[in-house]
Every structure is written in structure tokens, then in C-alpha cells.
Amino acid sequence: KNEVEQSPQNLTAQEGEFITINCSYSVGISALHWLQQHPGGGIVSLFMLSSGKKKHGRLIATINIQEKHSSLHITASHPRDSAVYICAVRSIDTDKLIFGTGTRLQVFP
Amino acid sequence: DTAVSQTPKYLVTQMGNDKSIKCEQNLGHDTMYWYKQDSKKFLKIMFSYNNKELIINETVPNRFSPKSPDKAHLNLHINSLELGDSAVYFCASSFLGNTIYFGEGSWLTVV
Numbered sequence: 390k391n392e393v394e395q396s397p398q399n400l401t402a403q404e405g406e407f408i409t410i411n412c413s414y415s416v417g418i419s420a421l422h423w424l425q426q427h428p429g430g431g432i433v434s435l436f437m438l439s440s441g442k443k444k445h446g447r448l449i450a451t452i453n454i455q456e457k458h459s460s461l462h463i464t465a466s467h468p469r470d471s472a473v474y475i476c477a478v479r480s481i482d483t484d485k486l487i488f489g490t491g492t493r494l495q496v497f498p
Numbered sequence: 499d500t501a502v503s504q505t506p507k508y509l510v511t512q513m514g515n516d517k518s519i520k521c522e523q524n525l526g527h528d529t530m531y532w533y534k535q536d537s538k539k540f541l542k543i544m545f546s547y548n549n550k551e552l553i554i555n556e557t558v559p560n561r562f563s564p565k566s567p568d569k570a571h572l573n574l575h576i577n578s579l580e581l582g583d584s585a586v587y588f589c590a591s592s593f594l595g596n597t598i599y600f601g602e603g604s605w606l607t608v609v
Contacts, residue, residue: 419595426539430586432600473539479595485554486598488541 392416395476395489402496408463410492412476415457422486423450423461424475432475435461466496501525504589504601511579512609519574519604521589529553529594530572532564535586535603544587547572548594579608 393414402408412421423435436443436450438459443450447466452459463470476489504521511517523530531554532544545564546554552564561577572591576583589601 422598424600430603430605432588432590432603434597434599437597475541477541483554484595485543485546485556490538490540 391490392487393476393478393489395474395492397492398490400492400494402466402494404467404496404498406466406496408466408470408494408496410461410474410476410494412459412461412489413457414459414476414478414487416478416487417481418454418457418478419481419484420479421452421459422477422479423459424477426473426475426491428472435474463494466494468496468498471495502589502591502599502601504587504604506604507602508605508607510607510609513579513581515579516575516577517579517606518576519587519589519606521572521574521601523570523589523591523599525591525599527591527593527599528569529592530566530569531590531592531598532572532574533588533590533600534558535588537585541588545572545574576606579606581608584608 396411420439426432438452447464449462473491475491477486502523529548531546547566550566563575566572586603590598592598
């Protein structure tokens with residue numbers, strides 16, 4: 390079992406829908422990252438969280454440290470949001486980033 | 499200006515060759531990383547340098563050798579390339595423990 394699990398693995402949505410991607414982890418962490426990888430391959434950091442909630446435009450990320458769970462929400466989804474979303478946690482023991490396997494999102498017009 | 503740049507973007511080479519991938523960051527970060535993304539799109543840390551000092555060295559073959567001439571550069575040299583080395587290699591940088599900035603990736607194909 391991976392130390393970082395994401396669900397769902399694949400997600401399709403119609404433009405305008407509200408989207409939620411979940412991330413659960415089993416290790417102690419100092420921070421959690423949400424990353425976006427576009428079809429061209431480049432990776433962009435969306436959020437870094439250690440507690441609570443962050444918002445950037447239509448994206449919202451939340452984390453519950455006690456439950457070892459984080460969610461990434463996209464409001465009013467758009468085809469340009471189509472990408473792979475990756476959750477990664479920084480282990481408090483090793484200081485290494487441990488990655489989830491990603492969630493592939495496709496938003497159709 | 500690209501914050502983290504790596505070259506080459508694409509590299510096709512024969513088994514047994516030696517190749518290097520270069521990485522440079524102009525963000526003034528103190529930490530640089532090399533990640534490998536395999537065919538299943540799973541990312542995994544290979545190396546991490548902080549202020550030119552190796553701080554993370556995952557269990558990768560000795561054929562992989564990182565070199566950090568200064569804080570802004572972390573190059574990856576691979577000796578005796580094997581088919582299984584085919585992957586996308588990402589360089590990244592950050593201030594230690596903070597937001598990570600990734601390069602565009604280098605697609606390595608070993609034939």
C-alpha cells in the first residue's frame with residue numbers, strides 16, 4: 390500500500406462542475422503539496438499546506454492533520470483544468486517528498 | 499525567464515552510452531532535487547542537494563551521479579545507460595521545506 394493514496398484515479402467532468410480530489414497519507418508530515426501536471430509534462434506547484442485551508446482563484450485546498458487527509462477542490466471547472474493532479478507529502482522523519490500516483494482529470498466542454 | 503531550466507528536453511541514446519542532463523535555477527533557492535517519473539507516471543526522489551551538499555540519496559544505481567558545482571546548478575550524469583533508465587527526469591528547486599518549483603522535464607529514451 391502506498392504511503393500516499395489519491396482518489397479517484399481518473400475523473401471526468403462537464404465544464405462548470407465542482408470537482409473534488411482526495412488524498413490520504415499514512416506517515417507523519419511537515420507539509421502537503423498539491424501539484425498539477427499538464428499533458429505536455431510540466432509540473433506546477435499549486436499549494437503547500439501544513440494546516441487549514443488555502444484558496445487560489447478557483448482552486449481550494451484543505452487539510453485535516455488529525456485525519457491525515459487533504460482535498461483539492463476546483464470550482465466552475467474548465468477544459469483547461471484537464472491535467473494530472475498529484476498529492477505529495479513531506480515526511481517529517483526523512484524530509485523526503487512522497488508522491489501519490491496522481492488523479493487524471495478531464496473536463497469536457 | 500524560466501525559473502528552473504533543464505537541458506536537454508528530449509534525449510534518445512543507445513544502451514551503454516554515458517549522458518548528462520543539466521539543471522539550473524535562477525530563483526536563489528538553497529535546495530535542488532532530481533526526480534524520476536516512470537512509465538506509470540509515478541514520481542520518486544533520486545537526489546537532493548542543499549547548499550551544494552548532498553542531503554538525500556535514494557537507492558539509485560551508482561551509474562547515476564549528481565554534481566552540484568554551485569547552488570544554482572545540479573547536473574545528473576548517467577553512465578552505461580540501460581533500457582530501464584528510460585523515463586522523464588525532473589529537476590526542481592526550493593528553499594528547504596518550502597514550495598517546490600519544477601523544471602519542464604527531460605525525456606530520456608534508451609534504445
